[in-house]
Amino acid sequence: MGVRFTERELDIMQVLWDEGPATVAEVRDALEDELAHNTVLTMLKVLEEKGHVRRDTEQRAHRFEALVERGPAGASALRRVTKQLFQGSPEELVLNLVESQDLDDEEIARLRDLLDARLQRGSPRVGPGARDPEADR
Numbered sequence: 001m002g003v004r005f006t007e008r009e010l011d012i013m014q015v016l017w018d019e020g021p022a023t024v025a026e027v028r029d030a031l032e033d034e035l036a037h038n039t040v041l042t043m044l045k046v047l048e049e050k051g052h053v054r055r056d057t058e059q060r061a062h063r064f065e066a067l068v069e070r071g072p073a074g075a076s077a078l079r080r081v082t083k084q085l086f087q088g089s090p091e092e093l094v095l096n097l098v099e100s101q102d103l104d105d106e107e108i109a110r111l112r113d114l115l116d117a118r119l120q121r122g123s124p125r126v127g128p129g130a131r132d133p134e135a136d137r
Helices: 007-019 024-030 037-049 070-085 090-100 105-121
Strands: 053-056 063-066
Touching: 007 024, 007 037, 007 063, 007 070, 024 037, 037 053, 037 063, 070 090, 090 105
Parallel strands: none
Antiparallel strands: 053 063
């Protein structure tokens, strides 16, 4: 099971990923929404209990540090979105991305290049949803 964040937890993790270790006040100041100090502290404690952040207690103002990297968290969220919104179809996800983001020709060409490079490396996927290379022949 991948890492799961609520929307608010993700906002807080974004601050820690972008800014590095931070105090409650620094996290609160970096958030777009105005939240009470105690609300941010509670959310950081929840993230700590889940094992997603660590608290450094050496100074008076505790600093919180992300233990989960952005990449794995993003991959987990993307799998969840693909499953819940696009019936588990990566093709539908990509199609929706291309059509709904008003991408210019250069951005679409870069996506095509990335997909072509991925095809050249071969498919390491196994399990449900993996394509059988023999079936394509």
